[in-house]
Amino acid sequence: MRRRFVIEAVLVATYGHLLVPSRPIDYVVPYSSIAELYEMRDGADPVMDDPDDDGHVKSKINELIAFFEDSLNRKKIEKAMQVPWRVSSPLLLNDTIQFTVVHAVDNAHYGELFDPIETELLLIGLKLNLPLLSDQFEFQDKLIEAEVPVQIYDIEDFEFAVEEGISSSDLEMSNEFDRF
Structure with missing residues (x-):
């Protein structure tokens, strides 16, 4: 059975270990994060601080863009974008x-606290009942502070999330204990 995670497309290009998981994975990405790949590829700002790392990540971004532009994949994406x-x-x-x-749509419910892509990530997580993967501590802290009922893993805990993770029933149990 595939483990599913909501993630920004650029993180898959940035963190190589996400491309060699120990179990089958389904990365669920908002379309807006795919569009962001083009901005990162074509923008003047570096993606990474180290020039060698930046060149490597930009080549991975190009590979990911080519994957999404493949004719079959493009047709599947275009069909999803209709609704x-x-x-x-x-x-x-x-x-x-x-x-x-x-094809996530930003929602004003969380729009004041989170940027548009963050809002889409958390809404996808909520709607599909999936955990999020992120490398942004500020985003993780904001989720906790706002008490958004979505599970999130730091990229550094990816292997734990894939192998063991925290089940929905474990989360419900911990929420029950929090009420006492």
């Missing part, structure tokens, strides 16, 4: 990794 909150058919990268693209 808000539609989920694409799986886009197969290899035997262990697939992507699902969501």
Whole structure:
């Protein structure tokens, strides 16, 4: 069974270990984070501080863009883009990794606390009952402070999330204890 995580597309290009998981993975990404890949590729600002790392990540971004632009994948994405909150058919990268693209729509409910992509990530997590993967401590802290009922893992805890994770029933149990 595939483990599913909501994630920004650029994080998959940035963190190489996400491309070699120990179990099959489905990365669920908002379409807006795919569009952001083009901005990062074409922008003058570096993605990484180290020039060698920046060049490597930008080449991975190009590979990911080429994957999403593949004619079959592009058709699946275009079909999902026809209706808000539609989920694409799986886009197969290899035997262990697939992507699902969501035509997420920003929602004012969380729009004041989070930027548009963060809002889409958390709304996808809530709507599909999926955990998020992030490398942004500020985003993680804001989720906790706002008491958004979505599970989040730091990128550094990726292997734990894939292998063991925290089940929904474990979360419900801990929430019950928090009430006492």
